[in-house]
Amino acid sequence: MTPDLIYGVTGIAVFGIGLVGALCAQERLRRVLALKLCSVGAGFLLVVGAWREPPDTPDPVPHALVITGIVVMVSATAVALALIRRLQTLEAEDDA
Protein backbone atom coordinates (compact mmCIF):
# COMPACT_ATOMS: atom_id res chain seq x y z
CA MET A 1 0.00 0.00 0.00
CA THR A 2 1.53 3.25 -1.14
CA PRO A 3 0.44 6.82 -0.29
CA ASP A 4 -0.80 7.42 -3.85
CA LEU A 5 -3.32 4.59 -3.60
CA ILE A 6 -4.52 5.62 -0.12
CA TYR A 7 -4.88 9.31 -0.95
CA GLY A 8 -6.24 8.63 -4.43
CA VAL A 9 -9.16 6.71 -2.94
CA THR A 10 -9.50 9.49 -0.32
CA GLY A 11 -9.71 12.10 -3.09
CA ILE A 12 -12.41 10.17 -4.95
CA ALA A 13 -14.38 9.71 -1.71
CA VAL A 14 -14.11 13.44 -0.89
CA PHE A 15 -15.21 14.32 -4.43
CA GLY A 16 -18.23 12.00 -4.14
CA ILE A 17 -19.19 13.42 -0.73
CA GLY A 18 -18.95 16.95 -2.13
CA LEU A 19 -21.07 16.00 -5.16
CA VAL A 20 -23.83 14.57 -2.96
CA GLY A 21 -23.68 17.66 -0.76
CA ALA A 22 -23.84 20.08 -3.70
CA LEU A 23 -26.99 18.39 -5.04
CA CYS A 24 -28.77 17.49 -1.81
CA ALA A 25 -27.85 20.17 0.74
CA GLN A 26 -30.59 22.63 1.67
CA GLU A 27 -28.69 25.73 2.79
CA ARG A 28 -26.85 27.80 0.21
CA LEU A 29 -23.72 28.13 2.34
CA ARG A 30 -23.50 24.34 2.62
CA ARG A 31 -23.81 23.92 -1.15
CA VAL A 32 -20.91 26.30 -1.77
CA LEU A 33 -18.85 24.41 0.79
CA ALA A 34 -19.76 21.10 -0.88
CA LEU A 35 -18.45 22.41 -4.21
CA LYS A 36 -15.24 23.40 -2.43
CA LEU A 37 -14.97 19.80 -1.16
CA CYS A 38 -15.30 18.61 -4.78
CA SER A 39 -12.42 20.84 -5.80
CA VAL A 40 -10.25 19.51 -2.97
CA GLY A 41 -11.06 15.96 -4.10
CA ALA A 42 -10.00 16.82 -7.66
CA GLY A 43 -6.83 18.39 -6.28
CA PHE A 44 -6.06 15.16 -4.42
CA LEU A 45 -6.22 13.18 -7.68
CA LEU A 46 -3.91 15.59 -9.52
CA VAL A 47 -1.38 15.60 -6.66
CA VAL A 48 -1.55 11.78 -6.53
CA GLY A 49 -0.94 11.68 -10.29
CA ALA A 50 2.19 13.78 -9.81
CA TRP A 51 3.57 11.61 -7.00
CA ARG A 52 6.65 9.43 -7.66
CA GLU A 53 8.39 6.89 -5.45
CA PRO A 54 10.41 8.97 -2.90
CA PRO A 55 13.89 9.08 -4.43
CA ASP A 56 12.33 10.68 -7.53
CA THR A 57 10.93 14.19 -7.33
CA PRO A 58 7.25 14.65 -8.20
CA ASP A 59 6.00 16.08 -11.50
CA PRO A 60 5.73 19.88 -11.02
CA VAL A 61 3.16 20.54 -13.76
CA PRO A 62 0.11 19.07 -11.94
CA HIS A 63 1.27 20.88 -8.79
CA ALA A 64 1.15 24.20 -10.65
CA LEU A 65 -2.29 23.28 -12.01
CA VAL A 66 -3.62 22.55 -8.52
CA ILE A 67 -2.25 25.87 -7.17
CA THR A 68 -3.99 27.65 -10.05
CA GLY A 69 -7.16 25.70 -9.28
CA ILE A 70 -7.07 26.69 -5.59
CA VAL A 71 -6.82 30.40 -6.48
CA VAL A 72 -9.60 30.14 -9.09
CA MET A 73 -11.76 28.30 -6.55
CA VAL A 74 -11.33 31.00 -3.90
CA SER A 75 -12.36 33.62 -6.50
CA ALA A 76 -15.47 31.63 -7.44
CA THR A 77 -16.30 31.07 -3.76
CA ALA A 78 -15.99 34.79 -3.01
CA VAL A 79 -18.42 35.68 -5.83
CA ALA A 80 -20.86 32.93 -4.77
CA LEU A 81 -20.77 34.13 -1.16
CA ALA A 82 -21.35 37.75 -2.24
CA LEU A 83 -24.42 36.57 -4.21
CA ILE A 84 -25.65 34.69 -1.13
CA ARG A 85 -25.23 37.79 1.06
CA ARG A 86 -27.10 39.92 -1.48
CA LEU A 87 -29.94 37.38 -1.81
CA GLN A 88 -30.33 37.07 1.94
CA THR A 89 -30.48 40.86 2.36
CA LEU A 90 -33.12 41.16 -0.37
CA GLU A 91 -35.20 38.37 1.21
CA ALA A 92 -34.94 39.95 4.66
CA GLU A 93 -36.20 43.25 3.19
CA ASP A 94 -39.11 41.50 1.47
CA ASP A 95 -40.16 39.90 4.75
CA ALA A 96 -39.92 43.14 6.70
Next chain:
Amino acid sequence: MTDPLVIFDLLLALAIVALAIAALSVRDLYAMIVLFVIFGLLSALAWVRLSAPDVALAEAAIGTGVTGALLLKTLHHLRFASGQRSACMTPAIPVPTGVMLANAAFCGLITLGLAVAFLGAPAAGPGFDALVAGAMPASGVDHPVTGVLLNFRAYDTLMEVVVLLAAVVAVWQIERGLSDAPSPEMGEVWQGFARLALPAIVVVGTYLLWVGAEAPGGAFQGGAVLAAVGLLLLLTRAYVPQPHHRGIARGAFVLGTGVFALVALLVAGGGRVAFEYPLDHAKTLILLIEGMVTISIAVTLAALFHGREPVALRKEVRHDT
Protein backbone atom coordinates in the same frame (compact mmCIF):
# COMPACT_ATOMS: atom_id res chain seq x y z
CA MET B 1 2.56 -3.18 6.03
CA THR B 2 4.48 -2.63 9.24
CA ASP B 3 5.62 0.77 8.03
CA PRO B 4 4.29 3.20 10.64
CA LEU B 5 3.86 5.84 7.93
CA VAL B 6 1.32 3.65 6.12
CA ILE B 7 -0.72 3.49 9.35
CA PHE B 8 -0.40 7.28 9.62
CA ASP B 9 -1.56 7.67 6.00
CA LEU B 10 -4.55 5.40 6.59
CA LEU B 11 -5.57 7.27 9.75
CA LEU B 12 -5.15 10.64 8.04
CA ALA B 13 -7.21 9.48 5.03
CA LEU B 14 -9.96 8.21 7.34
CA ALA B 15 -9.97 11.49 9.28
CA ILE B 16 -10.21 13.53 6.04
CA VAL B 17 -13.18 11.52 4.74
CA ALA B 18 -14.89 11.59 8.16
CA LEU B 19 -14.42 15.37 8.44
CA ALA B 20 -15.86 15.87 4.94
CA ILE B 21 -18.95 13.85 5.88
CA ALA B 22 -19.23 15.60 9.26
CA ALA B 23 -18.95 19.08 7.69
CA LEU B 24 -21.85 18.36 5.35
CA SER B 25 -24.07 16.64 7.91
CA VAL B 26 -23.58 18.77 11.04
CA ARG B 27 -26.62 20.97 11.73
CA ASP B 28 -24.94 24.15 12.95
CA LEU B 29 -23.42 26.20 10.13
CA TYR B 30 -20.68 27.57 12.40
CA ALA B 31 -19.62 24.02 13.30
CA MET B 32 -19.71 23.20 9.59
CA ILE B 33 -17.17 25.93 8.81
CA VAL B 34 -14.89 24.94 11.70
CA LEU B 35 -14.97 21.29 10.55
CA PHE B 36 -14.19 22.44 7.00
CA VAL B 37 -11.14 24.38 8.20
CA ILE B 38 -9.83 21.29 10.02
CA PHE B 39 -10.56 19.25 6.89
CA GLY B 40 -8.56 21.71 4.78
CA LEU B 41 -5.58 21.67 7.11
CA LEU B 42 -5.52 17.85 7.21
CA SER B 43 -5.75 17.78 3.39
CA ALA B 44 -2.73 20.08 3.29
CA LEU B 45 -0.92 17.62 5.59
CA ALA B 46 -1.85 14.77 3.22
CA TRP B 47 -0.38 16.75 0.32
CA VAL B 48 2.85 17.17 2.27
CA ARG B 49 2.91 13.38 2.54
CA LEU B 50 2.56 13.25 -1.26
CA SER B 51 5.66 15.49 -1.48
CA ALA B 52 3.69 18.50 -2.74
CA PRO B 53 4.63 21.21 -0.21
CA ASP B 54 3.78 24.09 -2.58
CA VAL B 55 0.26 22.84 -3.05
CA ALA B 56 -0.06 22.19 0.68
CA LEU B 57 0.99 25.78 1.47
CA ALA B 58 -1.48 27.17 -1.07
CA GLU B 59 -4.29 24.98 0.24
CA ALA B 60 -3.59 25.87 3.87
CA ALA B 61 -3.30 29.62 3.21
CA ILE B 62 -5.83 30.24 0.41
CA GLY B 63 -8.07 27.18 0.18
CA THR B 64 -8.57 26.90 3.93
CA GLY B 65 -7.55 30.17 5.59
CA VAL B 66 -9.00 32.74 3.22
CA THR B 67 -12.00 30.56 2.26
CA GLY B 68 -12.76 29.91 5.95
CA ALA B 69 -12.61 33.63 6.71
CA LEU B 70 -14.94 34.36 3.76
CA LEU B 71 -17.39 31.69 4.93
CA LEU B 72 -17.38 32.99 8.53
CA LYS B 73 -17.95 36.55 7.34
CA THR B 74 -20.88 35.43 5.19
CA LEU B 75 -22.37 33.44 8.07
CA HIS B 76 -22.10 36.52 10.31
CA HIS B 77 -23.83 38.58 7.64
CA LEU B 78 -26.59 35.97 7.16
CA ARG B 79 -27.31 35.82 10.88
CA PHE B 80 -27.40 39.62 11.03
CA ALA B 81 -29.58 40.00 7.94
CA SER B 82 -32.12 37.42 9.00
CA GLY B 83 -32.35 39.02 12.46
CA GLN B 84 -33.92 36.76 15.00
CA ARG B 85 -34.65 33.94 12.57
CA SER B 86 -32.16 31.15 12.43
CA ALA B 87 -29.68 31.50 9.60
CA CYS B 88 -30.11 27.85 8.69
CA MET B 89 -33.62 28.17 7.33
CA THR B 90 -34.96 25.33 5.27
CA PRO B 91 -36.44 26.50 1.97
CA ALA B 92 -40.20 26.87 1.66
CA ILE B 93 -40.54 23.73 -0.45
CA PRO B 94 -38.44 20.87 0.95
CA VAL B 95 -36.93 18.56 -1.63
CA PRO B 96 -38.77 15.20 -1.78
CA THR B 97 -36.88 12.28 -0.27
CA GLY B 98 -37.15 10.34 -3.55
CA VAL B 99 -35.33 13.07 -5.46
CA MET B 100 -32.65 13.20 -2.78
CA LEU B 101 -32.15 9.44 -2.93
CA ALA B 102 -32.00 9.50 -6.75
CA ASN B 103 -29.41 12.30 -6.59
CA ALA B 104 -27.36 10.39 -4.05
CA ALA B 105 -27.57 7.21 -6.16
CA PHE B 106 -26.36 9.00 -9.29
CA CYS B 107 -23.54 10.67 -7.35
CA GLY B 108 -22.57 7.25 -6.01
CA LEU B 109 -22.49 5.85 -9.56
CA ILE B 110 -20.32 8.72 -10.79
CA THR B 111 -17.96 8.28 -7.85
CA LEU B 112 -17.81 4.54 -8.45
CA GLY B 113 -17.00 5.13 -12.11
CA LEU B 114 -14.21 7.53 -11.13
CA ALA B 115 -12.84 5.00 -8.65
CA VAL B 116 -12.81 2.25 -11.30
CA ALA B 117 -11.08 4.61 -13.73
CA PHE B 118 -8.51 5.62 -11.11
CA LEU B 119 -7.72 2.09 -9.94
CA GLY B 120 -7.55 0.82 -13.53
CA ALA B 121 -5.31 3.64 -14.77
CA PRO B 122 -1.74 2.73 -15.70
CA ALA B 123 0.49 3.47 -12.71
CA ALA B 124 3.03 6.30 -12.93
CA GLY B 125 2.72 7.06 -16.61
CA PRO B 126 5.33 9.38 -18.09
CA GLY B 127 4.56 12.89 -16.90
CA PHE B 128 6.30 16.15 -17.66
CA ASP B 129 9.14 15.34 -15.23
CA ALA B 130 11.85 14.91 -17.85
CA LEU B 131 10.71 17.86 -19.96
CA VAL B 132 10.65 20.21 -16.97
CA ALA B 133 13.94 18.91 -15.60
CA GLY B 134 15.55 19.43 -18.98
CA ALA B 135 14.24 22.98 -19.35
CA MET B 136 14.96 24.12 -15.77
CA PRO B 137 18.40 25.68 -16.51
CA ALA B 138 16.69 28.04 -18.99
CA SER B 139 13.95 29.11 -16.57
CA GLY B 140 15.95 31.49 -14.38
CA VAL B 141 14.77 29.90 -11.11
CA ASP B 142 15.76 26.76 -9.25
CA HIS B 143 12.38 25.58 -7.99
CA PRO B 144 10.49 23.53 -10.61
CA VAL B 145 6.97 24.56 -9.49
CA THR B 146 7.85 28.26 -9.67
CA GLY B 147 9.49 27.65 -13.04
CA VAL B 148 6.30 26.03 -14.35
CA LEU B 149 4.03 28.71 -12.87
CA LEU B 150 5.97 31.80 -13.95
CA ASN B 151 7.80 30.59 -17.05
CA PHE B 152 6.69 27.42 -18.84
CA ARG B 153 2.98 27.84 -18.20
CA ALA B 154 2.90 31.57 -17.51
CA TYR B 155 -0.29 32.05 -19.55
CA ASP B 156 -2.18 29.93 -16.97
CA THR B 157 -0.88 32.09 -14.17
CA LEU B 158 -1.67 35.32 -16.02
CA MET B 159 -5.25 34.15 -16.54
CA GLU B 160 -5.45 33.12 -12.89
CA VAL B 161 -4.58 36.67 -11.82
CA VAL B 162 -7.22 37.93 -14.27
CA VAL B 163 -9.79 35.60 -12.65
CA LEU B 164 -8.97 37.13 -9.23
CA LEU B 165 -9.40 40.60 -10.73
CA ALA B 166 -12.75 39.59 -12.25
CA ALA B 167 -13.87 38.20 -8.88
CA VAL B 168 -13.20 41.45 -7.03
CA VAL B 169 -14.97 43.46 -9.76
CA ALA B 170 -17.98 41.12 -9.52
CA VAL B 171 -18.08 41.28 -5.71
CA TRP B 172 -17.97 45.09 -5.72
CA GLN B 173 -20.82 45.17 -8.23
CA ILE B 174 -22.96 42.61 -6.42
CA GLU B 175 -22.59 44.31 -3.06
CA ARG B 176 -23.10 47.84 -4.35
CA GLY B 177 -25.26 49.72 -1.87
CA LEU B 178 -25.66 46.68 0.35
CA SER B 179 -25.85 47.56 4.02
CA ASP B 180 -23.11 45.82 5.94
CA ALA B 181 -23.50 43.81 9.11
CA PRO B 182 -21.53 45.58 11.85
CA SER B 183 -18.40 43.60 12.53
CA PRO B 184 -18.32 42.04 16.01
CA GLU B 185 -16.28 43.59 18.82
CA MET B 186 -13.09 41.57 19.07
CA GLY B 187 -12.03 42.51 22.61
CA GLU B 188 -8.71 43.45 24.16
CA VAL B 189 -7.05 40.04 23.93
CA TRP B 190 -7.64 40.07 20.19
CA GLN B 191 -6.13 43.56 19.86
CA GLY B 192 -3.00 42.42 21.68
CA PHE B 193 -2.81 39.28 19.54
CA ALA B 194 -3.08 41.32 16.36
CA ARG B 195 -0.29 43.65 17.52
CA LEU B 196 1.98 40.66 18.22
CA ALA B 197 1.05 38.69 15.12
CA LEU B 198 1.08 41.41 12.45
CA PRO B 199 4.86 41.94 12.17
CA ALA B 200 5.46 38.19 12.20
CA ILE B 201 2.93 37.64 9.40
CA VAL B 202 4.50 40.36 7.25
CA VAL B 203 7.92 38.71 7.64
CA VAL B 204 6.56 35.21 6.90
CA GLY B 205 4.65 36.41 3.82
CA THR B 206 7.63 38.23 2.36
CA TYR B 207 9.91 35.29 3.11
CA LEU B 208 7.51 32.90 1.32
CA LEU B 209 7.60 35.16 -1.74
CA TRP B 210 11.40 35.45 -1.75
CA VAL B 211 12.15 31.79 -1.09
CA GLY B 212 9.82 30.72 -3.93
CA ALA B 213 12.68 30.98 -6.41
CA GLU B 214 14.54 28.00 -4.98
CA ALA B 215 12.24 26.26 -2.48
CA PRO B 216 8.51 25.72 -1.86
CA GLY B 217 6.71 29.04 -1.61
CA GLY B 218 5.96 31.79 -4.08
CA ALA B 219 3.61 34.59 -5.05
CA PHE B 220 0.33 32.90 -4.23
CA GLN B 221 1.29 31.53 -0.84
CA GLY B 222 3.06 34.76 0.14
CA GLY B 223 0.16 36.85 -1.13
CA ALA B 224 -2.35 34.85 0.90
CA VAL B 225 -0.27 35.21 4.07
CA LEU B 226 0.02 38.97 3.45
CA ALA B 227 -3.76 39.06 2.86
CA ALA B 228 -4.08 37.80 6.45
CA VAL B 229 -2.45 41.11 7.48
CA GLY B 230 -5.27 42.91 5.68
CA LEU B 231 -7.87 40.72 7.41
CA LEU B 232 -6.37 41.41 10.85
CA LEU B 233 -6.23 45.16 10.14
CA LEU B 234 -9.86 45.16 8.98
CA LEU B 235 -11.06 43.09 11.94
CA THR B 236 -9.23 45.17 14.55
CA ARG B 237 -10.44 48.32 12.73
CA ALA B 238 -6.84 49.51 12.71
CA TYR B 239 -7.62 50.24 9.07
CA VAL B 240 -11.09 51.37 7.97
CA PRO B 241 -11.47 51.55 4.18
CA GLN B 242 -12.32 55.09 3.10
CA PRO B 243 -14.01 56.05 -0.19
CA HIS B 244 -10.98 57.99 -1.35
CA HIS B 245 -8.85 54.84 -0.97
CA ARG B 246 -10.75 53.23 -3.83
CA GLY B 247 -8.35 54.56 -6.44
CA ILE B 248 -5.34 53.09 -4.65
CA ALA B 249 -7.18 49.78 -4.19
CA ARG B 250 -8.10 49.64 -7.89
CA GLY B 251 -4.49 50.34 -8.79
CA ALA B 252 -3.32 47.51 -6.53
CA PHE B 253 -5.90 45.12 -8.04
CA VAL B 254 -4.62 45.63 -11.60
CA LEU B 255 -0.92 46.03 -10.68
CA GLY B 256 -0.14 42.29 -10.92
CA THR B 257 -2.06 41.72 -14.15
CA GLY B 258 -0.66 44.91 -15.67
CA VAL B 259 3.01 44.20 -14.90
CA PHE B 260 2.62 40.54 -15.90
CA ALA B 261 1.08 41.44 -19.29
CA LEU B 262 3.52 44.31 -19.84
CA VAL B 263 6.55 42.05 -19.28
CA ALA B 264 5.07 39.48 -21.68
CA LEU B 265 4.53 42.16 -24.35
CA LEU B 266 7.98 43.69 -23.88
CA VAL B 267 9.61 40.27 -24.12
CA ALA B 268 7.53 39.55 -27.20
CA GLY B 269 8.54 42.92 -28.66
CA GLY B 270 12.19 41.87 -28.59
CA GLY B 271 11.64 39.29 -31.32
CA ARG B 272 10.86 36.46 -28.90
CA VAL B 273 7.75 34.55 -27.97
CA ALA B 274 5.74 36.04 -25.06
CA PHE B 275 7.17 34.79 -21.75
CA GLU B 276 10.39 33.60 -23.39
CA TYR B 277 12.45 35.66 -20.94
CA PRO B 278 16.02 36.50 -21.93
CA LEU B 279 18.17 34.20 -19.82
CA ASP B 280 20.30 36.95 -18.21
CA HIS B 281 17.24 38.77 -16.88
CA ALA B 282 14.93 35.79 -16.31
CA LYS B 283 15.29 35.73 -12.53
CA THR B 284 14.89 39.52 -12.23
CA LEU B 285 11.80 39.53 -14.43
CA ILE B 286 10.24 36.57 -12.60
CA LEU B 287 10.88 38.21 -9.22
CA LEU B 288 9.43 41.51 -10.50
CA ILE B 289 6.28 39.74 -11.72
CA GLU B 290 6.00 37.69 -8.53
CA GLY B 291 6.42 40.75 -6.32
CA MET B 292 3.74 42.75 -8.13
CA VAL B 293 1.41 39.73 -8.34
CA THR B 294 1.89 39.17 -4.60
CA ILE B 295 0.79 42.76 -3.84
CA SER B 296 -2.25 42.31 -6.10
CA ILE B 297 -3.19 38.96 -4.55
CA ALA B 298 -2.86 40.29 -0.99
CA VAL B 299 -4.96 43.39 -1.66
CA THR B 300 -7.52 41.48 -3.75
CA LEU B 301 -8.03 38.74 -1.17
CA ALA B 302 -8.40 41.31 1.62
CA ALA B 303 -10.90 43.22 -0.56
CA LEU B 304 -12.83 40.01 -1.25
CA PHE B 305 -13.04 39.53 2.53
CA HIS B 306 -14.18 43.11 3.09
CA GLY B 307 -16.71 42.64 0.31
CA ARG B 308 -18.52 45.93 -0.09
CA GLU B 309 -16.82 48.72 -1.99
CA PRO B 310 -16.14 51.55 0.48
CA VAL B 311 -18.71 54.21 -0.41
CA ALA B 312 -19.36 57.57 1.13
CA LEU B 313 -22.75 56.97 2.66
CA ARG B 314 -24.14 56.05 6.03
CA LYS B 315 -25.57 52.62 6.66
CA GLU B 316 -29.19 53.84 6.63
CA VAL B 317 -28.97 55.35 3.14
CA ARG B 318 -29.47 52.92 0.29
CA HIS B 319 -27.92 53.87 -2.98
CA ASP B 320 -29.87 51.81 -5.46
CA THR B 321 -29.56 53.09 -8.98
